[in-house]
Amino acid sequence: MVVRSNSATAANIVSSIRPVGDLVSTSDPPLIVQTGDIGQVASVTEDFAGCNCHALIICSPDRRKLDGGFLAWLLNSDYGQEFLHLVKTGALHPHLNCGNVKFFSVLVPPLDEQREISAYVEAQRNKIEVAEAKVKTSVATMTEYRSALITAAVTGKIAALQ
Helix, strand or coil: CCCCCCHHHHHHCHHHECCCCCEEECCCCEEEECECCCCCEEECCHHHCCCECCCEEEECCCCCCCCHHHHHHHHHCHHHHHHHHHCCECCCCCECCHHHHCCCCCCCCCHHHHHHHHHHHHHHHHHHHHHHHHHHHHHHHHHHHHHHHHHHHHCCCCCCCC
16 A cells, blocks of 8 residues: 655655665565564565655665565565464564564575576566466456357347257
8 A cells, every 4th residue: 555645754754765675575675564464575666766664674685695576585485474474473463573584594596596586486477467367358258258148048139059
């Protein structure tokens, strides 16, 4: 959810303004949702550079060693999600503590390989989204054809097969 605020309000919370590449359970470097729907991870993109982030854990990795996009994919993986849910606290109002999230351990390939992996995963995700859109369109079209066929049959516009 994006909420607009004026520059005076934003200036008072300047420490929460995130640059591109920061991670906060929902941006690049990853941002991790800290309270409520915990474990949602994303990276800050160009579209949201300079926006304020609230109730998020900001993961700012050493960019000489760890790519924010790669870390976001790791945190979104089954392994990363399992870790985040294991370290959460609170039953009625789940919460992540920064002190626990810092113990997320992974093997880190060279930066170039991290970027290749991230690009590959993103490309595959995009292909899946395109396929899903085609399936949704096909289902909608078939549903429309089905309704039209039923209407035509009920109104006698289709001759019975012999």
